[in-house]
Amino acid sequence: MQAEEFRRHGHDLIDWVADYLQGVEAYPVLPDLQPGDVRRRLPAEPPREPEAMETILKDFRTLILPAVTHWNHPRFFAYFPANQSGPSILGELLSAALGVNAMVWQSCPAATELEEVVMDWLRRMIGLPESFRGVIQDTASTATIVALLCARERATDFATNEHGFYARTAAALRVYCSREAHSSVEKGLKAAGFGREHLVPIAVDNELALDPTDLAQKIAADREQGLTPCAVVATVGTTSSTALDPLVPIADLADRHRLWLHVDAALAGSAAILPEKRAMFDGLERADSFVFNPHKWLFTNFDCSAFFCRDPQTLVRTFAIDPEYLRTAFDSGATNLRDWGLALGRRFRALKLWFVLRSYGVEGLQARLREHLGLAQEFMQWVVADPQFELLAPVPLQTICFRHCPPEVAAAGAEALDRHNAALLQRVNATGQLFMTHTRLRERYCLRLSIGQTETRREHVVAAWRLIRDCAQAR
Numbered sequence: 001m002q003a004e005e006f007r008r009h010g011h012d013l014i015d016w017v018a019d020y021l022q023g024v025e026a027y028p029v030l031p032d033l034q035p036g037d038v039r040r041r042l043p044a045e046p047p048r049e050p051e052a053m054e055t056i057l058k059d060f061r062t063l064i065l066p067a068v069t070h071w072n073h074p075r076f077f078a079y080f081p082a083n084q085s086g087p088s089i090l091g092e093l094l095s096a097a098l099g100v101n102a103m104v105w106q107s108c109p110a111a112t113e114l115e116e117v118v119m120d121w122l123r124r125m126i127g128l129p130e131s132f133r134g135v136i137q138d139t140a141s142t143a144t145i146v147a148l149l150c151a152r153e154r155a156t157d158f159a160t161n162e163h164g165f166y167a168r169t170a171a172a173l174r175v176y177c178s179r180e181a182h183s184s185v186e187k188g189l190k191a192a193g194f195g196r197e198h199l200v201p202i203a204v205d206n207e208l209a210l211d212p213t214d215l216a217q218k219i220a221a222d223r224e225q226g227l228t229p230c231a232v233v234a235t236v237g238t239t240s241s242t243a244l245d246p247l248v249p250i251a252d253l254a255d256r257h258r259l260w261l262h263v264d265a266a267l268a269g270s271a272a273i274l275p276e277k278r279a280m281f282d283g284l285e286r287a288d289s290f291v292f293n294p295h296k297w298l299f300t301n302f303d304c305s306a307f308f309c310r311d312p313q314t315l316v317r318t319f320a321i322d323p324e325y326l327r328t329a330f331d332s333g334a335t336n337l338r339d340w341g342l343a344l345g346r347r348f349r350a351l352k353l354w355f356v357l358r359s360y361g362v363e364g365l366q367a368r369l370r371e372h373l374g375l376a377q378e379f380m381q382w383v384v385a386d387p388q389f390e391l392l393a394p395v396p397l398q399t400i401c402f403r404h405c406p407p408e409v410a411a412a413g414a415e416a417l418d419r420h421n422a423a424l425l426q427r428v429n430a431t432g433q434l435f436m437t438h439t440r441l442r443e444r445y446c447l448r449l450s451i452g453q454t455e456t457r458r459e460h461v462v463a464a465w466r467l468i469r470d471c472a473q474a475r
Helices: 003-026 039-041 053-067 085-100 111-127 140-155 159-163 167-172 183-191 212-224 247-257 268-273 275-281 312-319 348-384 414-430 458-473
Strands: 133-137 174-179 198-200 228-237 260-264 289-292 305-309 388-389 399-404 437-441 444-450
Touching: 003 053, 039 053, 053 458, 085 348, 111 133, 111 268, 111 305, 133 140, 140 159, 140 174, 140 228, 140 260, 140 289, 140 305, 140 312, 174 183, 174 212, 174 437, 183 198, 198 212, 212 247, 212 414, 228 247, 247 260, 268 275, 268 289, 268 348, 305 312, 348 388, 348 399, 348 458, 388 444, 414 437, 414 444, 414 458
Parallel strands: 174 198, 174 228, 228 260, 260 289
Antiparallel strands: 133 305, 289 305, 388 399, 399 444, 437 444
């Protein structure tokens, strides 16, 4: 593709993107499709001859776009916010155009040093001490694996890196987390070689937060059996209900037993930029590692996960490599981010985050988050005030867990109530007017509405509540 052709199509695409962002509400949030529908419309064989960009873009509009779930729709209330914004998209465009691989400082000084600066900005914004250093990972799941590998190496004095897991060592190391912790903890344990059976689930309290008393008892029981407590993963803002594990007593236990404390605040970490929400992070300064995702609730498009470590030397020692073909004359005075995680190749993710932080400013980001938090509280009050609905968890952030609970259905038992709410969710989503998902809390099926998309405003939340109630009455 020559420069002029690229310019022509590029201008058209930017116009299309601007129109799409402005008019995304016109699309159904969730496409009305069945598995295999898209695949059947695509050719089984790749094209043998070049195809015109006009043809490719036409097929994008007719084949791909109708099958898109619009995560940036203001009535997308499913899963979690996976935000983007105009500044972030432009930063991503420049990153794609530059095409750098920021594996070592020399491979792109700008990528390395901008990442260091932007991560220090984030550290200051969320109130972490200067002892923490930050690096961008792709996702919080990867950051959890990184943290568990660091914990493993510290517990074995880095012998596992050298010699692998002996059966005795593998059986000894134990990791603890709440029963409400993210599934990536279990996946990380498997990937890091601990073994799934050595993940110890900890009971939760009435607010679905980790119970420190049960954690202490489980640690003591493991020690009595000759097992080695290795790490604890605390969650600030669990995936199902945004429950808040108490960091101070967990940190006390981590210090007493020399456990690596990793704090997963994938969504909730963005709220730490708000002074009035900082109390939920009390004790964070004592963590060994901490992760949150600007791509979840800080208007930066996927993927961009902020990982902080209180002892960067342990992190680097765990992952450092030094093949001859990556050595440079600058190694002694530069940061080589290849040694700060699993991946050697690294995209220029800091660029889009830099665009977002500068375009919104801290106060602009705070204002948008406060708006979402206020909307969540308002929706919660609507649920509480309606005798046909029941709130199933506290609402410390922007996620509301609730269910429709008409007396005649409740009288038929728990399973009937679960089926009723599953059918209600299907009816709501089938309208295409909004998209939300479900979870289970204390074995109860519940609807889950997550507020946080970049352009979500009060009218979208009002419309969602009206539609939910209408669908509930139309059963």
